[in-house]
Amino acid sequence: MSFWQIAGCITAVKVLLIPSYHSTDFEVHRNWLAITHSLPISKWYYEETSEWTLDYPPLFALFEYLLSQIAQFFDKKMLDVKNLNYASEATVLFQRGSVIATDLLYMYAIQEYCSYCLGGERKKAAFYKTPQFTLAVLLMGNFGLLLVDHIHFQYNGFLFGILLLSITRICQGRIIEGAMWFAVALNFKHIFLYIAPAYFVFLLRNYCFSSNKDGSVRWSSFSMKRFISLGIVVSMVFLLSFGPYIILHQLGQVMTRLFPFKRGLCHAYWAANFWALYNIADKVAAVIGVRVGLVSPGVTQAAMTSGLVQQYDHAVLPSVTPVVTLACTVTSMLPYLIHMWRHPTGPRGFLRGIVLCAFSSFMFGWHVHEKAVLLIIIPLTLLAMTKKTDAQVFVLVSTTGHLALFPLIFTQPETPIKYCMMLFFTILCFVQLGDVFHDHGAWYRLPLLSVMESMYVTGLMAVEVYCSLLHWLFGLQHHLPFLPLMLMSTYCAVGVSYSWLKFYRTCLLDRTVNVVKQD
Known part of the structure; x- marks a missing residue:
């Protein structure tokens, strides 16, 4: 099976999910289509007919505007700002289809990363026999993305495509291009601020400075030319994005929408x-x-x-x-950011910095959404193919983090779908990565995991059984309505916290010096 055959199979699954339940996020994006299509740009971040006001950065607003130019050929009524909760068949088809279509960028970015990873292996083995085949399947078939984007409804796929493209370009040594793509990602969705510190430290240390023989920074080697080049590229992206609102003296209003504390x-x-x-x-x-x-x-x-x-x-x-949350987040990031500065790292260290910053932001950030766990899982998938300890953390946090998304989908018709998809993806993770690292587990433990970790993962099933079935059988839904959500969050928080600490220890103990090549 080739890369694009995998992509075709995953796309077919997405098409089958078009008639499924969609959350209020469907109305959120329909409303944003209407706002950007019907109103001048000066009113985009002031419009509040709907409670779902525009609160993404300007590039995403522009993205919605471009989509609206196509949407008008499907059903113009969806573009009426006052037409709240409008969901005709044509509207559903268009919005679902737009998510599937924009996912092509995500698939292209995966293909680019896999090509970078393959190197000289392409002639030695067929694609389906390589670890990169496993990587492609795990990324394109990621359960969390399928659940959040193609049932719950959001546009995370193409946004992660931009991020993966940025990571790939930096790993290839195309630093300026990689920095540009990350700036683009930031201006599409500000959740990528979570991982911005890793980018800043890595690019400054590895692109603007060189090292002494012992690996320490050579302060006299600072390249002002490279620093300015990075600054110009990033600044130009932000200027193109926020420039119109600076001219309109609306920057404060935009920032208020982006950061509602x-x-x-x-x-x-x-x-x-x-x-x-x-x-x-x-x-x-x-x-x-x-x-x-x-x-x-x-x-x-x-x-x-x-x-x-x-x-x-x-x-x-x-x-x-x-x-307080900001102080906790920054403090939890600092040890590895200092480690990145003191020990020049290649692609693996860079990816670890991204994952750790995402971990820290998820653990301690203000008003963090459960869906933000995907910002940990997607980059961690890249690391899972390179080292067993990283793969161990991946299978643990992906299983725990994905199960924590279950309460997002609570309708009966979608219940068997989410169970089957989750089960298939989780088994795939354990089996495929077990094959890669020759650890197939035993009757008393799961592949890659210890006995204790295996017991914890098994406990996840018991928690789900209680939350989805026993709580109602015991008649507690009226007296303790929030208990299932609280129990699910708490139990999964234990697993995510453990994964974070385990991953942090692995990263700090890694003293591998491997400087990335530069363009």
């Missing part, structure tokens, strides 16, 4: 991160406090378990502010 520490459904564990600790402390008479009974009815997007105070533990 009044949404609270956690999303309605908590992401499986440190703050989920913090919230649970606060809840347990409050309950115990009431029992021993140290806390008034009313505080146990914490707003954080209401399932609403809002600001709230913790009952016992100190309440967390955006500044």
Whole structure:
């Protein structure tokens, strides 16, 4: 099977998912189509007829505008700003089709990375016999992307395509082009700010400085020419993106939409991160406090378990502010960023920096969405093919992180679909990577994982059974409606936190010096 045959099979699955359930994000993007098509650019970031206001960077707004020029040939009514919650068959077909079509960029970026990885192996072995075949299957068939983009509905595929293209160009030594593509990704979706520190440190250290024989930075080697070249390329992308709003004196309004800090520490459904564990600790402390008479009974009815997007105070533990989350995020990144600076790294070290920054931002960021785990899993897939320890973390965090996405799809017709897709992808990960590293497990443990880790993964199934079935059989849905979500977030947060710590240890212990080639 060739690369593009794999792509064709995955695309066929996406087409079959067109009639499936879609979330409010479908209406979000329909509304953005209407805003950018019907209103002048000066009103795009002020329009608020719908609650789903435009809150992505300007390049994504331009992307929606370009899509709207095609959308008008399918159904003009979808482009009416006042036509809220409009979802005709033509509208669904167009929006689903646009996600599938733009995924071609993601597939192209995967093909480019696989070609870079293959090198001289292309003549030695057929594609389907190489580890890069496994890489292509795991990236294109990623369960999280299929669930979030092609059922729940979003446009993450082509955005990750831009990111992978940036990574590929940097690994190839085409540094300026790689920096440009990352700037483009940032101006499409600002979630990529999570991994910007890794890019900044890597490019500054490896492109603008050279090293002494012992690997330390040679300060006198700083190249102002290269630094300015990077600055010009990145600045030009940002200027093209934000320039119109600077001219219109609307930059402040745009930034307010991009960074709405009044949404609270956690999303309605908590992401499986440190703050989920913090919230649970606060809840347990409050309950115990009431029992021993140290806390008034009313505080146990914490707003954080209401399932609403809002600001709230913790009952016992100190309440967390955006500044605190920023400090925790930066502090957790610093050890490896310093490591990247002190030890010049090649493509593997660069990818590890991206994954660790994504990990840290997911673990400690403000109002992190559960879908942000994909920013960890996709780049980590690239590393999973190169070293067994990285593959071990990948199978653990992908299984845990993907299961944490299950509550996004709660409709009955899609339930067997998500179970089958998740099961197939997870088995594929364990089997294929087990083959790559010659670790097929045993009756008492899963491939690549220890006994303890295997027991934890098995426990994920028990949590899902309770959340999807037993909670309702016990009749607790009226008394404890948020319990299944809370249990899922908390249990998955343990696995994600463990994966983060394990990956961090592996990265800091790696002293491999391998400088990337430069254009």
